[in-house]
Amino acid sequence: MKRKPRIFSVSNQKGGVGKTTTTVNLATAIAALEKKVLIIDLDPQGNATVSVGLQRAMGGKNSYTVLTGQDTVASSAQKTIIPYLDVIPASKELLGVDIELADMENPQFYLKKALEGVHEYDYIFVDCPPAVGLLTMNALVASNSVIVPVQCEYLALEGVADLMKTIERVKKNFNNTLDLHGIVMTMYDGRSNLAKSVINDVRDFFGTKVYNTVIPRNVRVPEAPSHGKPVMLYDFRSVGAQSYIQLAGEVLKREKEFAHG
Ligand SMILES: Nc1ncnc2c1ncn2[C@@H]1O[C@H](COP(=O)(O)OP(=O)(O)OP(=O)(O)O)[C@@H](O)[C@H]1O
Ligand SMILES: [Mg+2]
Numbered sequence: 273m274k275r276k277p278r279i280f281s282v283s284n285q286k287g288g289v290g291k292t293t294t295t296v297n298l299a300t301a302i303a304a305l306e307k308k309v310l311i312i313d314l315d316p317q318g319n320a321t322v323s324v325g326l327q328r329a330m331g332g333k334n335s336y337t338v339l340t341g342q343d344t345v346a347s348s349a350q351k352t353i354i355p356y357l358d359v360i361p362a363s364k365e366l367l368g369v370d371i372e373l374a375d376m377e378n379p380q381f382y383l384k385k386a387l388e389g390v391h392e393y394d395y396i397f398v399d400c401p402p403a404v405g406l407l408t409m410n411a412l413v414a415s416n417s418v419i420v421p422v423q424c425e426y427l428a429l430e431g432v433a434d435l436m437k438t439i440e441r442v443k444k445n446f447n448n449t450l451d452l453h454g455i456v457m458t459m460y461d462g463r464s465n466l467a468k469s470v471i472n473d474v475r476d477f478f479g480t481k482v483y484n485t486v487i488p489r490n491v492r493v494p495e496a497p498s499h500g501k502p503v504m505l506y507d508f509r510s511v512g513a514q515s516y517i518q519l520a521g522e523v524l525k526r527e528k529e530f531a532h533g
Pocket of ligand 2: 400
């Protein structure tokens with residue numbers, strides 16, 4: 273049966289806030305429910321690729337060749353160690369995209385075009401780089417929704433305001449149905465009063481757009497990628513794994529609510 277995937281960008285131009293961790297573990301938790309899931313690693317760093325047990329591409333088919341129309345999604349998606357979860361690996365060539373596409377007509381629409389007619393997946397997650405260049409633009413233009421990880425730390429909201437402006441700009445000019453799916457607070461340290469007050473501030477500002485699930489700081493989370501595994505496979509019982517499973521439930525619940533208007 274043909275189905276249209278729901279496409280999510282996981283984005284925040286601030287570096288190191290948990291974009292890749294959220295992409296990988298959310299995608300894994302949803303794949304565990306036997307939904308077909310694809311991760312598109314659109315960050316030249318290739319951290320998402322490595323986190324699901326593959327290597328960053330050295331030539332061959334990858335997210336750069338898919339973005340630029342040289343290869344199809346179907347021929348470039350690779351199986352991961354997780355059933356139901358595929359990945360299109362990143363390559364260093366992505367570093368050149370901003371310059372390469374700048375003079376093209378409609379440079380923001382390449383990923384959208386590449387994803388047209390893709391029916392093999394229920395969910396696609398695009399891991400964005402920490403910048404608002406053409407890679408992030410392409411992700412936002414191709415997506416139904418944006419998930420924004422925000423780290424529970426001082427100045428957490430800095431950058432998020434800019435991201436909201438970017439989302440509005442994309443909505444206005446390129447993709448009027450794009451919406452903010454939700455904000456996920458990451459790396460929460462329960463002993464820190466600062467972290468608590470940051471969460472309160474973000475909730476005051478964004479209200480119910482902030483998921484109830486808060487991802488705690490947990491040492492198992494950064495350990496997992498060095499074993500080429502999502503934390504659910506590395507240590508299923510860890511609070512990191514369990515909190516991403518909880519987040520996946522919340523994301524899917526919100527999806528149902530969207531679908532029923
Ligand atoms: N819940 C957590 N507990 C502890 N460490 C975490 C947690 N979430 C993420 N980290 C670690 O924090 C670092 C940054 O996370 P991650 O790579 O997901 O951020 P990012 O936003 O994708 O970064 P970049 O902007 O460089 O792409 C990583 O080393 C990751 O393992
Ligand atoms: Mg990342």
